[in-house]
Amino acid sequence: MTNKEFADILLPNIDKTIEDYDKIYPKRNLEDGAIVTRYAPSPTGYVHMGALFSAFISSKMAKQTNGVFFLRIEDTDKKREVENGVSGIIRDLKNYGIKIDEGMISESEWIGEYGPYIQSKRKEIYQTFAKHLLINDLAYPCFCNEEDLENIRKEQESIKDRIGYYGKWAKDRYLSKEEVIKKIENGEKYVIRLKSPGKFENKIIYDDLVKGKLELPENDLDIIIIKGDGLPTYHFAHLVDDYLMRTTHIIRGDEWLSSVPIHLQLFQVFGFKPPKYAHIAPLLKEENGNRRKLSKRKDPEAAISYYHEKGIPTEAVLLYLCTVANSNFEMWYLQNKDKSIDDFKLEFKKISSSGSLFDVEKLLNISKNYISLLKADEVYNKTLEYAKNYDNELYELLTKYKDYSINVMNIEREQKKPRKDLAMFSDYKKENWYMYDELFINLEYNFDKINDLGEIKKIISFYISKYYDANDDKETWFNKIKLLSEELGYAKEVKEYKEHPDNYKGHVGDVSMVLRVCLTTKTMTPDLYEIMKLLGKERIEKRFEMI
Numbered sequence: 001m002t003n004k005e006f007a008d009i010l011l012p013n014i015d016k017t018i019e020d021y022d023k024i025y026p027k028r029n030l031e032d033g034a035i036v037t038r039y040a041p042s043p044t045g046y047v048h049m050g051a052l053f054s055a056f057i058s059s060k061m062a063k064q065t066n067g068v069f070f071l072r073i074e075d076t077d078k079k080r081e082v083e084n085g086v087s088g089i090i091r092d093l094k095n096y097g098i099k100i101d102e103g104m105i106s107e108s109e110w111i112g113e114y115g116p117y118i119q120s121k122r123k124e125i126y127q128t129f130a131k132h133l134l135i136n137d138l139a140y141p142c143f144c145n146e147e148d149l150e151n152i153r154k155e156q157e158s159i160k161d162r163i164g165y166y167g168k169w170a171k172d173r174y175l176s177k178e179e180v181i182k183k184i185e186n187g188e189k190y191v192i193r194l195k196s197p198g199k200f201e202n203k204i205i206y207d208d209l210v211k212g213k214l215e216l217p218e219n220d221l222d223i224i225i226i227k228g229d230g231l232p233t234y235h236f237a238h239l240v241d242d243y244l245m246r247t248t249h250i251i252r253g254d255e256w257l258s259s260v261p262i263h264l265q266l267f268q269v270f271g272f273k274p275p276k277y278a279h280i281a282p283l284l285k286e287e288n289g290n291r292r293k294l295s296k297r298k299d300p301e302a303a304i305s306y307y308h309e310k311g312i313p314t315e316a317v318l319l320y321l322c323t324v325a326n327s328n329f330e331m332w333y334l335q336n337k338d339k340s341i342d343d344f345k346l347e348f349k350k351i352s353s354s355g356s357l358f359d360v361e362k363l364l365n366i367s368k369n370y371i372s373l374l375k376a377d378e379v380y381n382k383t384l385e386y387a388k389n390y391d392n393e394l395y396e397l398l399t400k401y402k403d404y405s406i407n408v409m410n411i412e413r414e415q416k417k418p419r420k421d422l423a424m425f426s427d428y429k430k431e432n433w434y435m436y437d438e439l440f441i442n443l444e445y446n447f448d449k450i451n452d453l454g455e456i457k458k459i460i461s462f463y464i465s466k467y468y469d470a471n472d473d474k475e476t477w478f479n480k481i482k483l484l485s486e487e488l489g490y491a492k493e494v495k496e497y498k499e500h501p502d503n504y505k506g507h508v509g510d511v512s513m514v515l516r517v518c519l520t521t522k523t524m525t526p527d528l529y530e531i532m533k534l535l536g537k538e539r540i541e542k543r544f545e546m547i
Helices: 003-010 018-024 049-064 085-095 123-135 146-158 177-185 234-244 254-270 305-310 314-325 329-335 360-372 376-390 392-400 402-409 427-435 453-467 474-487 494-499 508-520 528-545
Strands: 036-039 068-071 102-104 139-142 191-194 203-208 212-217 224-226 249-253 276-280 283-287 290-293
Touching (some): 003 123, 003 177, 018 123, 036 249, 049 249, 049 276, 049 283, 049 314, 068 085, 085 102, 123 139, 123 191, 123 224, 123 234, 123 254, 139 177, 203 276, 224 234, 249 254, 254 276, 305 376, 314 329, 314 360, 376 402, 392 402, 392 427, 402 427, 402 528, 427 528, 453 474, 453 508, 474 508, 508 528
Parallel strands (some): 036 068, 068 102
Antiparallel strands (some): 139 191, 203 212, 283 290
16 A cells, blocks of 8 residues: 555545645735734733734734735634634734734624635635654644543653653554554544654754744654644644745744744754744743742733723833844933834844843833823823723713813923823823812812911912902913912912011912812812812812812
């Protein structure tokens, strides 16, 4: 029996060849240096921050080289799949502005000429490649069940041998074709394994784009390539998909580093040029003086839903990820205020090989700077979008008082040093609640130096009856506060008070603080003149009466 006849028995309905698929998926016509890469998640849950980081780097590297970034779904492990998992991945990438050139756009649809971009739809393709190995005596059927494999493992442990299915332990590797046929006729189930040509004592040397030159033991494991259900394992699908989709660079977490010998060997046995690999170290978190991997289970900030729920702008998250990816980005961004993140050239050699600290406080600082540079109507729209999903009370207020809210947001905004009180859109209500009468309830006033109730009432009474005029410009308004201060025995200049403190009750800042607290309950607010202008006389008087 020839190898071809043997392969026809094992995979009887596979008529195409690798050469046929080479014609269906030809080499891409791209300029030199263009990167073709992918994000290839399993639909088993939400996209976490580490995965977003990897997808961000992949998409940026492709975009800046006029290459291709595609989304491929690796759904061969049906047991771990979650409902609408593909849609969730697509939504998460879209929410963070990560645009795909090809790949899945819904649970079952895709764009691009190299699909299907979902592995469960590519079964025949994988089996064609597996059949090629069978014909060339580079693969074989294995009938070992779980009990057989467990017995092999126990025996290996007992003699302190290396665990795995290889060499003398790979017993089904040595079955004759006749023995295999007999087992099949008896109805025994089987998988197809690679007949590894490697030797563990040999070393392979490869140049990782992030880790540098690495030396690893050659693979000698007879890994499963086609499972009992006819679908491929991750390793084999990786080879087939990245070859046919003409992937040039594989950018992934360094937990896959140990798989490099297997993957390079698979490309080798087919005679294919392997892609370049860039293994990214995990994002780290500092805890009790130590650093550990950012955890999906322990750390809420690992879930990208966390940033939506807080109202942290996606643009700020991407700016932060670029800072984490290349440490020189931060300085570049400060020096190029007229440019966007798209203008920055990310470099593999500047990605940390040992892992970067994920600093939420730094992210929030970046977010503050980002929000401070937005126009008031942009802040309004983004805050409204946040409130619609997470804060009904705020959403109703913003909808009811649109123009007023935009004016509130514009206080100290469009100036050389804009206010930076918002790190996230959920901060808006916390920072500006006093501007809305509906929220101006259950009050606790935090008066500062002037806290005698009689004196406070005297100050606000004099101000309203003698000095308040809604038409005053800012300079006139402040001059009147000075006159009010002087009339009531306070220094109209802080300098005067510091030089002769015994001559005054306090200074103009103390007086204006009384007005600020009466109107807002707070000692720290944006510009008081702008606040009073927006509140208007009727509301100012009403709030003064509440004291």
